[in-house]
Amino acid sequence: MEKLFFLIFAVIAIVSAIGVVSLRNPVHSAISLMVCFLQVAALFILLRSPFLAAVQVFIYVGAVVVLFLFAVMVLDLGKERFGGYLHHQRPIALVVVIGFVFVMGFTILHGSLDAPLGNYTEEALVKNTEIMGKLLFTKYVFPFEVVSFLLLIALIGAIVLAMKEKR
Amino acid sequence: MDVNIELFLPEIIVTIFAFAIMAADLLMASGERKSLARIGIIGSLIAVIIIAINSEIRGITLFGFFVQDSVAVFFKVLFLLTGMLILYMAQEYEEKIKQFKGEFYMLILFAVLAMMFLASSNDFISLYVSLEFLAVTLYILACYTKEESASVEAGLKYLVTGALASGFLLYGITYLYGATGSTEFSQIANVINGKDVSGFLAIGLMLVVIGLTFKIASIPFHVWAPDIYQGAPTPITAFLAAGSKAAGFVILMRVMFTALGSIRPHWVFFISVISALTLLFGNLAAMPQKNIKRMLAYASIGSAGYLLMGIAAASQLGSGAIMFYLFTYLFAIAGVFLAIVIFYNSEGSDGIDAYTGLSRRSPILAATLFIGLLSLAGVPPLGGFIAKLYLIAAVVKEGLLWLAVVGVLMAIAAMYYFLLVIKRIYLWQPKIDTPIKVSLINKALLYGINTSTLVLGIYPGPFTEWVMRIANVLFLK
Incomplete structure (x- = not known):
């Protein structure tokens, strides 16, 4: 199902x-x-x-x-009118994509995943948000802070690039 | 809480100074913005001093996401040095950017911060978010001169290829996570040690490497480099060449040696082929270039090929050589690009034609380009020669003779196209012979950079010993 x-x-x-x-x-x-x-x-x-x-x-x-x-x-x-900008990429892209799909399909069909799967307790499902929040501010605090830097920079960057300075 | 502030004190200092620049920018009149760069340089200097004082403090903190070891410390010092030189270059270049905004300096410092995070990443999650952080700052910096269509084109192309590359990287990370059940480097190494290499692991490894080639500008994600190097503001081009590439290599070293080192026999051929193709493409395509920044872009693709030889070797010698190469590369790039900025400020052109007879107009600029370009080409007795020698020695030692042959041949090719420029500078007659003014500080800085390149070439002993000792950390089990 x-x-x-x-x-x-x-x-x-x-x-x-x-x-x-x-x-x-x-x-x-x-x-x-x-x-x-x-x-x-x-x-x-x-x-x-x-x-x-x-x-x-x-x-x-x-x-x-x-x-x-x-x-x-x-x-x-x-x-959209981007079609004119594509020169001879289409056949090359097609070959690369088909090759990529073929390789991926082959590995997925023949590979085996022996890594331990996460254990989903009833609690993890019911209190999902709570657990996520706690993890973000304890174990994953470093990546979380880096992401906050990233968002700040993206915000400043968008303003800097869009703003016209008055003289 | 697993938080040891001593370990990431330099990062905190850099953050504080980056925010200080942002605040100071509000209070300052637009004519005084050069002092913002000084704030940034002082901040970087303080961070370097703190690293030097705390040089004995090592460890892993922030729940295993942040590692401070000798390799991280080496690269942090490298990035801070790069940041200082780029900030200086940026304030020389400031007038050339119409509608200049003070955020330029802040963004450079944030990019340095992102690189420092990358040097310390010990986990695929912190690696990925730091990489994105770095990428976003560089996207903004690349299209900062937004009145020029070349710069906007550079920023857009960089954004699109960057997004595609990080898609590859992320997809690869999910496969590695699926195959090993962990994102932490040392844990991945534990899981795969002594096991057969499953298809999932191989695909994950391949995709991660392909994703990371974007940062180091090697095949298959090299196409962006020429356009972006040419279109971006010159200090940012230097930053991409010296800083971004080093950041790419520190994470490649961590991923390939720390996490996936035990399955080296399975990836050595893959990396060697990428390395050889990059060497051939970068050095051969550099030959017909007419714009000096574009030529240096192809040369920097070629350099990525050399540095990948060190990854393919996967030995202490190889990774020490990578660090030494990046160190000499920084000085060569800083000298050459500072000369380009000064020349552009005076002449308004980056075309190689414009450099004709430069030695008669400004001996110091000509000498800097001479030393810097020959160091990039790898001519003895300059720093670049020793670095290339160590890299080639490292691959020979690991039995990859064919790769060493490609490396040597391409070093000759590099000499050819750099010597063409030097011939133009020294032997040809200039069309106009008004001298180019170089300020006293610039002169002093150029002399300092040239001396460093020479010292690294003539007396490399202490430096190579130092980097080899650092490289040892990566291979301790």
């Missing part, structure tokens, strides 16, 4: 991801992206991570995609 749901979500996620890059209308692309994010949220549920799933929906679907749609609306973008 779980496998069936996984396959459904995964296939829709991949199809919509292809849609994001191949649809020509930016609004369609953004909606396709939203579908993709929702599927990923569903996959997080299957992986017993309700917190990540909620964050995925709130931040990506709720904020990022809506922001995209706003930007598209405000800027009045037409259909």
Whole structure:
């Protein structure tokens, strides 16, 4: 049963991801992206991570995609015209991608994972958010702080690049 | 709580000074911004002094995410030195950036901080977030002269390739995590020690290496380098060449030696091939270049090939040689790029044509380019020669003779295209012969950098012994 749901979500996620890059209308692309994010949220549920799933929906679907749609609306973008910039990359890219998929598929089919899987106690599922929060501020405090630096710099950088200084 | 502040005191100092620059920028008139660079230089200097005082303090802290060992300390000093030189270069270059904003200096200091975090990363999670932190600061810095389309193009290309590369890296990390059940380097080493190499491990390793080649600008993620080196503000080009590359190599050393060292027979061929292809591409493509920054970009791709020889060797000699190479490389790059900045400030051009007859117009700039470029090419008795010699010796010792042959041949190629520039500078007649003014501080700095390159070449003994002792840490079990 779980496998069936996984396959459904995964296939829709991949199809919509292809849609994001191949649809020509930016609004369609953004909606396709939203579908993709929702599927990923569903996959997080299957992986017993309700917190990540909620964050995925709130931040990506709720904020990022809506922001995209706003930007598209405000800027009045037409259909994309990047096609002219692609010269002879298509056949090379196709060969590389097919080769990559082949290698990955081969390893996944023939490989074996012998690493210990995480043990999901009832508590980890019910108190998921609480446990995540505690871990972020204890064990993972260093990466967490580095990410906060990263976000600060991204914020400052966006302002610096967009701002015009008055003389 | 597993927090030992003594271990990451230098990082705290750098952070404080970076925020101090941000605050001081608000209070200062736009004409006084050069003193912001001085704040940054003082901060870096204090951090270096603290590292020197605390040189005996070693250990792992912050729940195993942060390691302070000799390798980390060496690279932190290297990054802080790079940061100081780049900050100095940036304040020389400041007038050339229209609508200059003081955040430039703060971002440089934050990039140094990110590199210091990278040098201390002991876990794939802290590695990845520090790498992204560094990447974001560099994306912003690369397109800082946003009125010039070349700079915006540089920033955009850097962002897109960087995002793709970090996708590869992250995908590889998930495979390694799947295969070993851990993200910590030493734990990964414990799990895979003595076991067969599963396909998942091999794919993970391959993807992680491919993702990291972006930072060091080697094949397959080398395409960004020429455009970005040419388009970015010159101090940032120097920063990418000296700092970002060193940061890439410190994490490659940690990942390949500490985490995946026990399966070296499985990756040595892969790395050697990347190394050889990078050497061939970088050095051969540098030949026809007309812009000096673009030529140095190809030369820096070539350098990544040499440094990868040290990774392929995976020995104490190899990693010591990498550290020595990066040390000499910093001085060569700093000298050459400072000369380029001074020349650009005076002439407004980076074309190699413009350098014709430079020796008659400014002997000091000509001498700096002479020493710096020949050190990059690896001509005795300069620092670059000793570094290349050690790297080639390291691969020969590990039996990779064919790679050593490629390295030697490409050193000759490098000599050819650098000598073309030097011929133009020294032998040709200049079109205009007004002398180029070089301020006293710049002169002193250029003399200092040139002397360092010479000293590293003529009397390398103490330095090589020092780096070999440091390199030993990576191979202690």
